Amino acid sequence: MVNELISEINFRGANFVKTVDISRLPEKENMGYDTAILIGILLSPEFILGLSKETIAVPSEFWEKEHRAQELAEWVADFIVGKGYKAFAQSDGNLINGYFEEATKTSVLPHKKIAILSGLGWIGKNNLLIAEEYGCAFCMCTVLTNASLSIENKKVIMPKCGGCTVCKDICPVNVIHGTTWEPNMNRDLIVDVYHCKCCLKCLVHCPWTQNYMKSNITL
Template identity: 30%
Template sequence: MREGATLVGVGDVTQALTSELIHLNRGIAIALNRGLSSDTNEQLVRLQKLAEVWLKERGYRSFSIPPDSDRRKDKLITKLYHLVSHKTAATCSGLGWIGKNGLLINKRYGSKMSWATVLTDAPLIPDTPVSDSQCGECDLCVRHCPSGAVKGYHWSMVDPRKELVAYDKCRSLKKKRHDFTEKPNCGFCVTVCPFSRNGHKHT
């Protein structure tokens, strides 16, 4: 049951895990369309808790990576976000590819989604992963990024960790401008993406 999530998928995330987490090799990727509610992160955490309860009742273990893990500076979980990325769980679950903008692109919703991940040892049947970028010749995010951070590379499962965005440049913009108080940065690479535009039809 999706319980209000916009997208849910199950991926085999073995390839992305370190030895400490290798027993939790199913990643449940949960996404909410940003803008549906002002408390997207709280809603994602609520959905993660529902999944944890469901798994526990069936005797399985689970471990949730919170959506905003690096902002909870006072909690241990802040140190864990890099152990498995929400984007990894999403590509492994077949819910999208990594765009030139470095974000997870879902064919229907683009990169407007916020993501959360629940790792588990439940033997859930994984969805088919997405193995290649579908950005094609588009380079709108490359041309419109005000800090020149988007390098323009194609993502693929052959080299899934390749750095597509110079995050130091992306971060530096925030220091120069003061109108992004609520967000980590400008987010133009989300809004300019054709896949993020509501009702846009793709062939």
């Protein structure tokens, strides 16, 4: 089942897939599931360039790929259930049913926490997951399951932002505090999500995102 599943996810547009052991997390977080599947779709370097130079006014590609990642997660959950296992896609439509706290804008088990456990990257000063290879240039969604899958848990990567404050300096509404993430840190010490306008400036101007863009586009 594993090879068939991974092959089909990639065929349907995923750029990376990772599986994570979540059995040791509190049951409140893992909801009784043993494994999480992380699905990622990359943003195009052309989109990053256009948004950086403000030649793209509406970040439609980002929202389209956010939606696509969620659709893929729901497809994966259905596929796994069809094989006789249990699965729960952490798409927005499913999380609103008691798994997302609107007042604090937090989910029970964030995609970013699963990504950290997979070794994909670290939490940046912009409160986004930053991968060394892609920067913040991707959308992701997750599936929780009891299916037996090979696991990719790795050591938690601590932030590599150093003294960089690009995201803080460029934020038009000053919601980024410039704080370096540490395990179990309260998110509100990093960013004021309640007043964020989702303009994506902190995403595209992150030096790691710019490195991804420059490595994959002819300027």
